[in-house]
Amino acid sequence: MNAPHARFFACALISATLGIPSVFAADSASVQNLGTSEILSGLKESPFTESPDFITIDSKAWEGKSLSAGELLSKEAGIQLQKLGGMGSFETVSVRGASAKTVLICIDGIPVQDAGGGAVSLGGMDLNQFERVEIYKNYAPAKFGGNAIGGVINFVSKPEASNRNRLLASYGSHNSYELSYALTHKLSDRLKLSSQAGFRHSDNDYEYLDRNDTKYNTEDDTVRTRQNADYSQFSGTHSLRYMHSGHSFSSWIVTHSNEWGGNPGKENNQTYVAGFENSLLQAKYLWESPYTDAWRLEAGAAGKVEKAVSHSYFPLDRLGYTYNGYMEYGAISYTARPELRLFFEPFHCPYKIHGGLHLTGDFERVENRDNNQIASRYDWHLEKAQGDLAAEFGISPNSLLTFDLNLSGRGDYIHRSRGVLFNAVNRDTLPSARKKHLYWAARTAALFGKEEWPAQGFASVARYFRAPQMLELYGVYQNVLSNPNLKAETGLNWEVGFRFAENRFKNTLQVLYFETRSKDGITWVTSGSLVKPLNMDEALTRGVEFEWSNRTFRFLDLSFKGTVQNPRDLSNAKYYNDKYLPNEPVFSEHLICTWHLPFQIDLTGELHYRSKTYCDRANKESVDSETLLHASVSKTFKTKTRFTFAVNNITDEDHQNIYDSYPKPGREYKATIIQDF
Secondary structure: OOHHHHHHHHHHHHHHHOOOOOOOOOOOOOOOOOOOOOOHHHEEOOOOOOOOOEEEEEHHHOOOOOOOHHHHHOOOOOEEEEEOOOOOOOEEEEEOOEOHHHOEEEEOOEEOOOOOOOOOOHHHOOHHHOOEEEEEEOOOOHHHOOOOOOEEEEEEOOOOOOOOOEEEEEEEHHHEEEEEEEEEEEOOOOEEEEEEEEEEEEOOOOEEEEOOOOOOOOOOOEEEEOOOOOEEEEEEEEEEEEEOOOOOEEEEEEEEEEEEEEOOEEOOEEOOOOEEEEEEEEEEEEEEOOOOOOEEEEEEEEEEEEEEEEEEEOOOOOOOOOOOOEEEEEEEEEEEEEEEEEEEOOOOOOOOOEEEEEEEEEEEEEEEOOOOOOOOEEOOEEEEEEEEEEEEEEEEEEOOEEEEEEEEEEEEEEEEOOEEEEOOOOEEEEOOEEEEEEEEEEEEEEEEOOOOOOEEEEEEEEEEEEOOOHHHHOOOOOOEOOOOOOOOEEEEEEEEEEEEEEOOOOEEEEEEEEEEEEEEEEEEEEEOOEEEEEEEEEEEEEEEEEEEEEEEEOOEEEEEEEEEEEEEEOOOOOOOOOEEOOOOOOEEEEEEEEEEEOOOEEEEEEEEEEOOEEOOOOOOOEEOOEEEEEEEEEEEEOOOEEEEEEEEOOOOOOOOOOOOOOOOOOOEEEEEEEEEO
């Protein structure tokens, strides 16, 4: 028996000694609310009437615990993290075998795009600016549309109705610090102001092993310090909420973020000038009608600007450019998004009918951003007009059954301008191009069992898509070829399971079998110095998720979540067929124990285990299993002041493997103080 499993069974033995059933488990929000308003680590329990795939995590789960957004999400069953460094580094998550690019990332319901055309990095999400995170695993509600094979992760910055005034300050390893505030003020009986803003920074100057490009020869290895890896971010959310005389509401929300830092390069080729700057500005207006006996209406509009720019200098940064000058390159996107939603739920209907109709538009323009003087000029722009129409319907014909149906369709029109590409040695013409697409998605689900019963069953089947991004259809960068004939990736997801809750020992348990099948996955194929996106990939992931939590004693919270899966590549290429998908373990688990000690002291210990994974599709580059131990201790003073000290990766396990050129930090410390007023 290996070490992580020995630790788990030891905890199970202790639980059995205390009279707590020993079962697989997790601190999930997808289990029945047993009458308490809190759950371990800030997770909110959703009622049985909601989808078992829906989880809500509030700010108690991350405040003071030195967690990035990806690390927080990877605590959930079925979610795997890929991270390339310290604070602010590129990080993504996959969900039940669905790749990161198929997971829809949103802020306040508005999709976040990567201006470079890839998966959205979660490293730029400052958790201190959000009230909660909503997770829909392999499930996209009608309001988000069907462009989400891997589900939806929605970061909610809009403050709750209750007042929340707070100051937060923290300091930790590698000169990392965070400062933030949250303020809510009632300006009048009808008008309420909320504001949150924060700054965070890290030098990221941790030590790592430089293998001198000889991965298997240890004689020339050298311990070096990470350079040019600093990261800074300033972000905030500000909102006004007004109640009209007819009991309808208007909300204005402005979200902004600016992050910048160095691009340190690979382990034996560190850079000294290369860096990046990313910016986001998002404004949204929403009008909500009052509740009537059956109908409710929402209407709104949003605007967004996203920019991602990188820079380097050849004499100092040996990155392979042929011109010895300053290089700046990137893209900026402008988006306008109108929304209209109609909800139907008659209060006195014996069948508990509910429904909704969602109409969303999306108008986007992407332009180049570079220095335009020395080495390159891309005179181009991409434009897209898009419309989403989605409908949802649910009915409970009796107290034992509940059925839900979601349908959504999308049509878009994409245009690339005619332009000219200049580089150091030649001149190319970009022809004008246009393309139209239609996509559809559907999901049906059923819940079995009365709401007051301790056990219920559920099942669902869904078909979603991932529309090609504009920069995949029309490549506009050097050495990138267009492919306007790309098809949408499609995914077929289904699941079946049960969940159980009992009051005597306060146990909640959920067991779920799932399948995620994807087709026509888009792969970037390299030939010489050119790359081109092609529909090549197929994959199938089958697995079982276990989630359990227990609060038998007031002084002890226990939770466990685990995933056993078989993530397989089904591509026709013989080198990849029937291999494991990259970065997908067969087994993963997360165990959390929290002791509530006297004098308002909380002590939390966490164990995270992940089995062996592979870096490549051919399964030639394996990464050993990892076992991570984390701990934190918190002390509350007079209910309004809370101090937390956290240690991540206590054993200082080496995150680096011989196939990974981006070293990660080892043990890290962090101290945080939160003052409410």
